[in-house]
Amino acid sequence: ASGVVAGIQDYGNKMGIPTVNGAIWYDPGYVANPLVFCGSVGLAPKGSNPHATTPGDHIIVLGGRTGRDGLRGATFSSMTMDAQTGEVSGASVQIGAPVVEKGLVDVLMLARDSELYNSITDCGAGGLSSAVGEMASECGGDVQLKKVLLKYPSLAPWEIWLSEAQERMVIAVPKKNLEALSALCIQYEVEMTDIGNFTDTGRMRVFHGANLVLDLDNEFLHHGIPQRHYSARINKPRFETGQTISIDDQTNNDFQNTLLKLLSHPNIASKERTIRDYDHEVQGGTVVKPLCGLRHDGPSDGSVIKPLASMTNHAFVLSNGLNPEYGKIDPYQMTWLTIDEAFRNAVACGADPSRIAILDNFCWGDPTRPEIMGDLVQSAQACLEAAVHYEAPFISGKDSFNNEYLGSDGKLHAIPPTLLISALGVMPDWQQSLTMDFKHAGSLIYLIGDFAPAFGGSHFNLVHPTQAIDEGLPVCSKANPRFYLAFYKAVQEKLVAACHDLSEGGLAVAAAEMCMAGRLGALLHLRNNEVPIRALFGETSGCFLVEVTAESQFEFEDLMSNYAIRLIGKVENHQNLQINQSKYPILSVPIADMLSAWKDRKIAGGLA
Structure with missing residues (x-):
């Protein structure tokens, strides 16, 4: 618990975000599988969150570099905890950098107000695969992984594509706005990388140098995957809601x-x-x-x-x-x-x-x-x-x-x-x-x-x-x-x-x-x-x-x-x-x- 508290304190305080509400709950059932919930709320000008990805827009990654930290983070968070958990957790948990995030936020607010991008999403679960894949779902996209800035060399293409390293945002930027966005990034010392373009092909294609490492049809990718079917057994509680018993007046009268x-x-x-x-x-x-x-x-x-x-x-x-x-x-x-x-x-x-x-x-x-x-x-x-x-x-x-x-x-x-x-x-x-x-x-x-x-x-x-x-x-x-x-x-x-x-x-x-x-x-x-x-x-x-x-x-x-x-x-x-x-x-x-x-x-x- 002390590590969680220290992490919230370190990141929130450095970002300049007030931590104003919360709860701490203890139960033996959480000893081997603790839970941490974080949420945020912010204000934005009306109509300032565009979702109009347009073929020809450049796929721009802003903020932190990509590394193995956070790799398989989403799947790790839904794994059963056992004796091997500690061996894989280090690589699955992202390494936070609040100072990088603060610069990223400052750039994005100015870029938003200047209408420099057509759509935006964060690199969360699934990393670039999810972020770019969602933005390209209605049109298509070509990505060059060799252009992605790395924390260190030797990452395999799939690692670059799936890493959930923090402090990264993906935005769709028209060519005419690239220079203005670059100037903002230089001013705030935020790294900006052009990793490809959105297309009208209806396909998601990913390259690593000259090698085509992924080529999927959007219709199949977003709508063609078979759905799972689950069985549910409704458990009847031992007592009905509101059901009470007679209590002796002398029951625990201290x-x-x-x-x-x-x-x-x-x-x-x-x-x-x-x-x-x-x-x-x-x-x-x-x-x-x-x-x-x-x-x-x-x-x-x-x-x-x-x-x-x-x-x-x-x-x-x-x-x-x-x-x-x-x-x-x-x-x-x-x-x-x-x-x-x-x-x-x-x-x-x-x-x-x-x-x-x-x-x-x-x-x-x-x-x-x-x-x-x-x-x-x-x-x-x-x-x-x-x-x-x-x-x-x-x-x-x-x-x-x-x-x-x-x-x-x-x-x-x-x-x-x-x-x-x-x-x-x-x-x-x-x-x-x-x-x-x-x-x-x-x-x-x-x-x-x-x-x-x-x-x-x-x-x-x-x-x-x-x-x-x-x-x-x-x-x-x-x-x-x-x-x-x-x-x-x-x-x-x-x-x-x-x-x-x-x-x-x-x-x-x-x-x-x-x-x-x-x-x-x-x-x-x-x-x-x-x-x-x-x-x-x-x-x-x-x-x-x-x-x-x-x-x-x-x-x-x-x-x-x-x-x-x-x-x-x-x-x-x-x-x-x-x-x-x-x-x-x-x-x-x-x-x-x-x-x-x-x-x-x-x-x-x-x-x-």
């Missing part, structure tokens, strides 16, 4: 210790040490940062960016949803819950829920195994249904299969079904941004949304494995999209002082995080008929804890009156989180103890 254990769990504990390695303020547009609160150490639900180039107050929100624990139980329901989590994290920051788009990143096992394919089919179906229900388009995505490893038992093991959902939301005015820290002693605390806590896939079960409560996953209420719209109206009316979603660890963890971030206490009240352990630590979807000033109480309640809303407590000036039932305290924890568990993973003087 609520204080449970809360501290949850706060110290690596999936919930503070990620400040990692976040501080990243520059999240470079470019000066980060409004809501990854850490917020009185001492800038509370866990933000998402991030708000105000583009400095914009002359308006418009901003956008980035958030994510991820929960592999749910995927182990029911990939279909996990998908609904993950999309909802990404959504409500964005809404909790002030995003307009009617203007949110989402992205998917699947990491799954071997799809040729029917049970794995069945889980994938279920998840993909849920993506469709949830996107339609939330009226949120999928605008991009990525997948990686065969994430399996050979265990010490000699058997193949797949990682947990893992789906990362990223959300991108629009905010008409950055000044309506919300953070999750309590702001004012005396403010009211509301629990809003359909509160139906369950223990299926919960972190309570992770910290109490011998007392795990086996149930179904939480229900994802179909009313959530309408509920988020109503809440957004309250945000627009400036009725909300703070907002935090309920996720891992449930109500108690959400309240603790708000107290720690604001360095203010809270007094909450459970209903007399609620089972304390379920209300405190069960997990639910579509719920927020919201701080509202006393002056805004009635207006807020009136706006939210058609949805589940409950005045559950008050922000206190003392440094303590106390939760009562029937007027008697059932949980009372000093903020100092919560911070010790959350930041240092220490409980009562020892390590958690």
